[in-house]
Amino acid sequence: MHILTKVFIVFAAVLSLVLSVLTMAYAYNADSINSRYTDALQKAASAEAAAQAKTSAYADTSARQQEQIAALQGLLADVEARNADLVRENTTLVSEKQKAENRALAIENQIGDSLETTAAQAAVIDSMRQDNSKLRESELRLRTRSLELEDRLNDVASQNDVYQATVRALREQLAAAQRDAALAMSGASGSMGSDKPYEAAGPVIRGRVSRVSTDTASGEQLIEVDIGSNDRVAENMKLHVGRGTSQFVATLVVVRTDLQSAVARVALTNDGATVREGDLVVSRFSN
Numbered sequence: 001m002h003i004l005t006k007v008f009i010v011f012a013a014v015l016s017l018v019l020s021v022l023t024m025a026y027a028y029n030a031d032s033i034n035s036r037y038t039d040a041l042q043k044a045a046s047a048e049a050a051a052q053a054k055t056s057a058y059a060d061t062s063a064r065q066q067e068q069i070a071a072l073q074g075l076l077a078d079v080e081a082r083n084a085d086l087v088r089e090n091t092t093l094v095s096e097k098q099k100a101e102n103r104a105l106a107i108e109n110q111i112g113d114s115l116e117t118t119a120a121q122a123a124v125i126d127s128m129r130q131d132n133s134k135l136r137e138s139e140l141r142l143r144t145r146s147l148e149l150e151d152r153l154n155d156v157a158s159q160n161d162v163y164q165a166t167v168r169a170l171r172e173q174l175a176a177a178q179r180d181a182a183l184a185m186s187g188a189s190g191s192m193g194s195d196k197p198y199e200a201a202g203p204v205i206r207g208r209v210s211r212v213s214t215d216t217a218s219g220e221q222l223i224e225v226d227i228g229s230n231d232r233v234a235e236n237m238k239l240h241v242g243r244g245t246s247q248f249v250a251t252l253v254v255v256r257t258d259l260q261s262a263v264a265r266v267a268l269t270n271d272g273a274t275v276r277e278g279d280l281v282v283s284r285f286s287n
Contacts, residue, residue: 090156093149100146107139197238197253197267205231205283209241210261212275221266223252225281228260233283239264242280249273252281 111132118128207227215222223241227233235257241249250273252264266275 086156090153093153093156097146097149097153100142100149104139104142104146107135107142111135111139197236200232200237200283202232205233205239207231207281209275209277209279209281212277221275222255223264223266223275225252225262225264226260227281228258228262230259233257233262237283238267239281239283240285241275242282242285243273243276247273248285249279250275 114128114132114135118125118132121128205227207225209223210226211224213222213224214220225233225239233239233254235254237254239252239254241252243249248270250266250270251268252275253267254262254264256263269275
């Protein structure tokens with residue numbers, strides 16, 4: 001056999017050996033890639049199912065919060081209507097009391113005139129005594145009626161105070177429910193957002209700094225603003241202070257709310273800037 005033939009045979013054998021090795025490596029790599037691809041598909045399906053479950057849970061939470069808001073708004077409307085009725089009744093009672101006092105004053109004037117006439121006209125003493133007695137009885141009845149109206153007025157005023165307190169509590173509950181609903185719709189639960197400052201959702205809330213003071217116990221600066229729970233302001237809400245049209249002054253965090261005012265502490269200030277009375281306060285700076 002020729003030497004070149006032998007070389008070619010050896011070369012062919014070596015190539016066959018190399019090809020078999022490459023074929024085995026390719027088969028192994030193909031199996032590994034297919035296995036990883038299958039695992040990746042399973043993980044993607046699991047992640048998608050988990051995301052759908054979370055989305056459904058957030059949707060359920062948002063629906064419950066909206067139902068609670070609607071119920072609170074209905075109760076608030078009923079209380080406000082009752083309060084309006086009490087105000088009208090209070091106005092009527094005050095008017096009746098004033099009329100009774102005017103009649104009593106007129107009767108007192110008549111009594112004075114009657115006494116003077118009695119002294120001057122001795123001939124009609126008996127008749128004047130009878131008239132005077134009737135007038136005194138009428139005055140007594142009017143005074144009694146006036147006292148009853150005053151008692152009724154005090155009762156109505158007490159009821160009005162109670163309803164005002166109820167309205168305030170309902171407004172605070174409504175603001176809290178709206179805040180929890182906004183947090184739930186944004187992907188966070190109400191309990192997670194109640195312990196740390198947060199940005200208010202919805203329309204921008206605007207107000208002014210009404211007073212700047214210092215807490216004697218802690219030495220911390222306290223800022224009072226003229227917006228409160230009636231304006232959707234709640235505890236732990238962030239408020240931003242600005243001056244003019246473009247100057248940022250500070251960021252506040254609300255620590256206490258009332259119906260028409262709130263008290264906040266300073267969380268962040270611009271370098272060299274201090275909060276002053278009359279500064280603009282907003283829930284967020286709009287673009």
